[in-house]
Amino acid sequence: MSGPVMLKSITISGKAPGPKLLILGGIHGDEFESMWTIRRLKEALDPDELRGTVTLVPVVNEAAYWRGERTAEDGLDLARTCPGKEDGTITERVAFAVTALIREADYLIDLHSGGLICRFYPTVGYMLHPDADVLECQRKMARAFNMPIVWGTYAGHDGRTLSIARDARIPAIYSEWMGAGDCDPEGVDGYYEGCLNVMGVLGMIERAQPPSRIRHTVEDDREGAGHIQLNYPSPFSGFFEPWVELMDRVEPGDVFGVVTDLLGERREEIVSTQSGHVLVLRTFNRVHEGETLAAVLEV
Ligand SMILES: [Zn+2]
Structure with a gap:
């Protein structure tokens, strides 16, 4: 068509x-x-x-x-x-x-x-x-x-x-x-x-x-703000285990969750670099490399 x-x-x-x-x-x-x-x-x-x-x-x-x-x-x-x-x-x-x-x-x-x-x-x-x-x-x-x-x-x-x-x-x-x-x-x-x-x-x-x-x-007014797809990309394709909930308070160093491979042998923590509240959180656990896992509202 x-x-x-x-x-x-x-x-x-x-x-x-x-x-x-x-x-x-x-x-x-x-x-x-x-x-x-x-x-x-x-x-x-x-x-x-x-x-x-x-x-x-x-x-x-x-x-x-x-x-x-x-x-x-x-x-x-x-x-x-x-x-x-x-x-x-x-x-x-x-x-x-x-x-x-x-x-x-x-x-x-x-x-x-x-x-x-x-x-x-x-x-x-x-x-x-x-x-x-x-x-x-x-x-x-x-x-x-x-x-x-x-x-x-x-x-x-x-x-x-x-x-x-x-x-x-x-x-x-x-x-x-x-x-x-x-x-x-x-x-x-x-x-x-x-x-x-x-x-x-x-x-x-x-x-x-x-x-x-x-x-x-x-x-x-920063360029990345509001562009959710740029936030916290999955480091590899696997399974996302979220450890936080929406609107939880996070500080730099806090962990949103872990991406693991299917056997749990490779694991990588997803660490906040920001201070604020969890505004967006991935809920569909299967992730591909580069897909967004979370976004933070900086307050
Ligand atoms: Zn939409």
């Missing part, structure tokens, strides 16, 4: 004028909370009470979804492939289609999770945008989204939905909620409430903001 990809989307137009909000789920095919959340939003949003337009895409990466994996059969990470190509591989064409949708929007929310292989403590993030107005708007959206961790990171990475939004000066946030192959109902509730909260602060619906449950707000 080739040719343009048509994303399955739902647009709800309010009776009153207002901004255009785009909410994306399933950029990765194994991140399920996002997909369920977006269908709930479709049921809940009432055009009579809405100012502006909401476009909902529950499953952007449908080819990956049907495989039950993070990526489609070409193995490309959609979140590293934007703006894609009109006539490329399946992931490149999906990237091209989602890029066009983002460029039409005024605001973007991109919902993720840890997928099949890891858990990611509930987090809302944004790029530390060079434009002060865009950055301040992203901070406001992220606070309203109301996850325990609010994380602003380096704005220079390309290929992501947020990179397309950055270049078009569209305020954008993303979120993460656990993973390990689950679809956590608490995550669906959290994402649903978070999206409505953001619509509230953008003036698209009437909504009283709930009490904040933010525990840590971290802004980290």
